[in-house]
Amino acid sequence: MATPPFYDPLLSYEDNYAHGPFGSFASTAKTAPADAAPRERFLGIPVHSTFGIPAGPLLNSRFVAAAFAHGFDLCVYKTVRSKATPCHPFPNTLAIECSGDLSLGQTLVAHACEKDRAPRSITNSFGVPSQPPEVWQPDMVAALRSAQPGQVLIGSFQGSGEGVAQIADYARAARLVAETGVPVLEANLSCPNEGKKGLLCFDTEKISAIVDAIRKEVTDRPLLLKLAYFEDTAALQTFVRTLADKVDGFCAINTLSARVVDANGQQALPGAGRDISGICGATIRWAGLSMTQKLAALRAENNMNFAIVGNGGVLTPADDAAYRDAGADAVMSATGAMWNTQLAQQIKKERCHEVK
Ligand SMILES: Cc1cc2nc3c(=O)[nH]c(=O)nc-3n(C[C@H](O)[C@H](O)[C@H](O)COP(=O)(O)O)c2cc1C
Known part of the structure; x- marks a missing residue:
């Protein structure tokens, strides 16, 4: 059942940041319902459930507090940077027309989201905006305080710049996030909305250098890597074999990139480099499930024990179950949760008889 979205796509990012969350998340x-003692574990931490909201829709501590209060037990604070970064111009979220699975390379027609109708899929294009650390660090501390026992806040971050400067900035951002006390870090390596440089996570050598630099700065807590969909299974194999010993888990997937146009065939999102943007929701579920299966197979084949956080197109308890069947240790929903704030509770109800 659709509820008014807690992130309002008809408002700018700035208005959402200042006045949100909306709908039932406004409170x-x-x-x-009160949970009994935590019955599951996420990266060794006792949790009520291994379900939550990935990096993106939880813009600040008010959004995080509302998500925890609604039973989303794993919450990722939207990706931050080591310095203030503006958001791409409005609009940042459009509904897309795609009734089936998104094909790679497909062009999609987008239109404004309707007020009270949950879209199956959306495109989002923010450009990873960030408040300066002086603002987001104390806010992340406030978000952390809203977690009850059995709930985990994850701090997502991203490095800016190019080459060695970017590697150093990933490490700087990781340290700034760790200073807030969040128990788990997540490096976003897969943002599709930053021009046409190609996704960072496909450059295994560079990611290895980034992870080494992060690990020098932060040694005492789990690190997750947020990945895009790898079409090339051999490339994923190389990536996992190189990185698995250095990190604690992989979160997959970020959005799938597609060309997005309006009803007249013109670029739908204004501004240079925004002809291609990230697609999320039901239409990318196949890709998230495929990555989860591939990661689980690699883990089994190589006797590894990294965690897999599955996401992409989780709209119902059945979608959550499909990810767990594919090998996910935890599952998250961005688009689905935005329009259904009861999703965590619905999933808990379905899963309560399964969890030992
Ligand atoms: C409004 C919105 C903002 C997002 N911002 C980020 C972000 O800052 N960092 C990130 O790693 N992923 C971001 N994402 C991607 C999600 O974390 C997720 O990987 C993607 O939306 C697929 O999941 P879904 O189909 O459940 O939406 C964002 C997604 C949405 C919907």
């Missing part, structure tokens, strides 16, 4: 009164 942080606890709506989820």
